[in-house]
Amino acid sequence: MSSFDLLLQQFVNGLSLGAMYALLALGFTIVYGIMELINFSHFNVFMIGSFVAMGVLSLFGLSGQTVLLHGFPLVGVLVVTLAVTMIACGMLGVGIERLALRPLRGVQGPMAMITTIGVSYVLSNVVMLTMGANTKNFPNPIPSVALHIGTAQITVFQFIIWALSAVLMGGLYFFVQRSKLGKAMRATAQDPDAALMMGVDVNRVIMTAFFLGSALAGAAGFIFGLYYNFTNFGIGFTAGLRAFTAAVLGGIGNIPGAMIGGLLIGLIEAMAGQYIGAKWADVIIFSLLVLVLVCRPAGLLGRLAPTKS
Amino acid sequence: MAGGLPLMLEFRNVNTYYGDLHVLKNVNYNLGAGEIICLLGGNACGKSTTMKTIMGIVRPTSGEVIFEGERIDRLPTAERVKRGIAPVLxxxxxxxxxxxxxxxxxxxxxxxxxxxxxxxxxxxxxxxxxxxxxxxxxxxxxxxxxxxxxxxxxxxxxxPKLICMDEPSMGLSPLFVEQTFDIIQQINRQGVTIFMVEQNAAMALSIAHRAYVLQTGQVVLEGPASEMRENEHVRDAYLGEMQVAAA
Known part of the structure; x- marks a missing residue:
């Protein structure tokens, strides 16, 4: 492989990983934007997403061994699995908000954030105790057909990841920019009291934020399983922390920021893996985080102080 | 009290607390449909709490808030906006x-x-x-x-049928203050009732029909704006101060 092909290959891989991190980062950023809450239970909504997807795939007779699908059955299985996973995770997110966070509404300080850490542990332990602690094979029914550029290759699966992420992120952006509820979300993020006095139902806005963020985490969990061909109860922590870093890097609360941050983290991970050694990926990612925060404390696209005057 | 006009908004013996702090003490207002009413008072006298009570951001501990003949003090903010109350914050x-x-x-x-x-x-x-x-x-x-x-x-x-304005002149240049008050009168002539909290008492009284004066959470004075302008207490406490501030 020439050095250019190698670079191109890692760029392709990085964009794929980055798309997954971006989907996961969006959930952190949407909820933070509206409630100024860092939602650590998001880590394990993502993890549960991978288990839900695995369960749905097994209903289609896909488990463990490699069964490849083509054409319509492939598209059908992927779409159904994605839809079920996203809806299930969205509802899980709404449930977490309703049961664990709404009772704390209006309580000052870090209580709500600590609660999300508690919820996160409950989720991962429930999965460990019911599904077992061992790593599971995650089936990938997508044939490994690839487009070759020199010796670098872009697989169908990677195209699917990009297309899916583009559609989901585009959809989210369109929803937030254009729909009435999306505008209410932005208004609430910018000035919750004023939004309330326009007649916005703030609880409904928060519920929507949790649903959307968690549904995207479900999609990311599905992609994770397909990409790495495994899942276990512990995957939420590493991927979640990187995605959270992506959100902070881009400017937490800022939707395009989370997308860019996610892609950046994915690229860094791929490049670091190739040129420095995979073990150094986290060192580089988190060093970069520190560097960006020192130079631009609000993140790449963030604003320092909310303009509330 | 509202000059024979049908009532738009009433406060009946409203008491509002923040924790132990008694902010509004047995407050009564009667706002007639089509009036401009201004609410005068010093800092922390309960003016902003009045606005928050109307919009449903704080709930009164006792008493009733009545809009067009119906109690609204237990309604969520969105419902109040739907019925025709809008804020200028x-x-x-x-x-x-x-x-x-x-x-x-x-x-x-x-x-x-x-x-x-x-x-x-x-x-x-x-x-x-x-x-x-x-x-x-x-x-x-x-x-x-x-x-x-x-x-x-x-x-x-x-x-809206009623617009509640909290300090519409704050932070504006004198020219804009005058324009703003012109606009408020125009809107009022189109049939919208205006309830206005305002530090710039001279300006507010020049366009208001009636005024209330709040002091430490109690209504101490009420009447037509023209009488208020002549009232010694109001002149000393609010108008004099404004003229000094303007000079």
């Missing part, structure tokens, strides 16, 4: 990273989007041609005076 409080047009849309949030939305938009644009020019600009980039126009326009988009 202290310091404008526009959504800074939304466009002027989107801010106006937020004003109409509780209403279904129909033909009357465009009518109301035209009404706002004709009152404030500047707002029309700036409609695609982020609200946070406007000058204070322009923001005030959008804030009033945003309230009008709710097609």
């Amino acid at each position: 202290e310091a404008r409080r526009l959504f800074p990273r939304m466009t002027v047009f989107e801010n106006l849309e937020m004003g109409a949030f509780t209403r279904k989007r129909g033909a009357d939305f465009d009518q109301d938009l035209e009404r706002v644009y004709s009152l404030f041609p500047r707002v029309k020019e700036r409609r695609d600009q982020m609200a946070g980039t406007l000058s204070g005076g322009e923001q005030q126009m959008v804030a009033i326009g945003r309230a009008l988009m709710a097609r």
Whole structure:
């Protein structure tokens, strides 16, 4: 492989990983934007997403061994699995908000954030105790057909990841920019009291934020399983922390920021893996985080102080 | 008390607490339909709490708030907006990273989007041609005076019967203050009742029909604005102060 092909290959891989991190980062950023809450239970909504997807795939007779699908059955299985996973995770997110966070509404300080850490542990332990602690094979029914550029290759699966992420992120952006509820979300993020006095139902806005963020985490969990061909109860922590870093890097609360941050983290991970050694990926990612925060404390696209005057 | 006009808004023996702090003490207001009423008082006398009580941001501990003959003090804010109460908030409080047009849309949030939305938009644009020019600009980039126009326009988009204004002149240049008060009178002539908290007592009393004076949470004085301007207590406490401040 020439050095250019190698670079191109890692760029392709990085964009794929980055798309997954971006989907996961969006959930952190949407909820933070509206409630100024860092939602650590998001880590394990993502993890549960991978288990839900695995369960749905097994209903289609896909488990463990490699069964490849083509054409319509492939598209059908992927779409159904994605839809079920996203809806299930969205509802899980709404449930977490309703049961664990709404009772704390209006309580000052870090209580709500600590609660999300508690919820996160409950989720991962429930999965460990019911599904077992061992790593599971995650089936990938997508044939490994690839487009070759020199010796670098872009697989169908990677195209699917990009297309899916583009559609989901585009959809989210369109929803937030254009729909009435999306505008209410932005208004609430910018000035919750004023939004309330326009007649916005703030609880409904928060519920929507949790649903959307968690549904995207479900999609990311599905992609994770397909990409790495495994899942276990512990995957939420590493991927979640990187995605959270992506959100902070881009400017937490800022939707395009989370997308860019996610892609950046994915690229860094791929490049670091190739040129420095995979073990150094986290060192580089988190060093970069520190560097960006020192130079631009609000993140790449963030604003320092909310303009509330 | 409201000059024989049908009542728009009443406070009946309203008491409001923040924890142990008794903020509104047995307060009664009667706002007639079509009036401009101003609420005068020093700092921390309960003016802003009055506005919050009307909008449902704080709930009274006892007493009743009545809008068009019906109790509203247990209703959620959205329902009050739907019934025709719109705020112009202290310091404008526009959504800074939304466009002027989107801010106006937020004003109409509780209403279904129909033909009357465009009518109301035209009404706002004709009152404030500047707002029309700036409609695609982020609200946070406007000058204070322009923001005030959008804030009033945003309230009008709710097609309100009553607009509650918290310090509409705050932070505005004298020229804009005068324009703002002209606009308030125009809106009032179109049939909207105005309830206004205002530090600039001289200006407020010059356009108001009636006024209430609040002191440490109690109504100590009420009457026609013309009488208030002559009242010694009001002159000493509010008008004198303003003239000194203006000089």
